Amino acid sequence: MKHTVKITPSMLSSDFANLQSEIEKCNAAKVELIHIDVMDGHFVPNITIGPLVVAAIRPYTDIPIDCHLMIENPDKYITDFVKAGADLISVHCEGAIHLHRTVSMIKDLGVKAGVALNPATPLSYAYEIAEFVDFILLMSVNPGFGGQNFITSFLRRCKQLRNYLDSNGLENVEIEVDGGIKKENLEIVLKVGANMIVSGSGLFSGNFAENVKDFRKIIFAQEIVTV
Secondary structure: OOOEEEEEEHHHHOOEEEEEHEEEHHHHHHHOOOOEEEEEEOOOEEEEOHHHHHHHHHOOOOOOOEEEEEOHHHHHHHHHHHHHHHEEEEOOOOOOHHHHHHHHHHHHOOEEEEEEEEEOOOOOOHHHHHHOEEEEEEEOOOOOOOOOOOOHHHHHHHHHHHHHHHHHOOOOEEEEEEOOHHHHHHHHHHHHOOOEEEHHHHHHOOHHHHHHHHHHHHHHHHHHHHO
């Protein structure tokens, strides 16, 4: 099963002093998703934004909002993010004590559920939960800060995960990649099976619209090759 590639700007790299205009850039470029990195200063060594900011963004876009919860005790906040306007929510398997229950809670609230894995977390965690989720987020940096360099072991891990999903009747499960994605490595990331492409500085540094166009050219060329 071939999944649509979704360009997913990470708002962590946007200009927070002009967040509405940054959202309008996403609208104009017609990106497929908007990625919100939620950090609590406990699960990761940084603090970012919460449901109030998601709620503030929601009236300015119809683009689905993808909330990546890098937090402890995610069950306490999932309902708040859904009420704020999240369309997709991912939680870290390292931070969710009862992962199946957490994923079920997300889906019962009517949004898409994902599970995230840090770069050194064994893929077996993904295998055990894959049948219950809509997507799996493989981190290609250690979570906590934007602008980090891409960890190349992601490529092997993503290929293994895609092969596992396709071999076990789970072709519908999508793979999201987050961390260090730029024009220079986008092609190889697509080749190993990722289709939800989170990029922060790779899109927001320089001309956002032109960067999205460049991403789309690479995606189009790769689709021509693989179809």
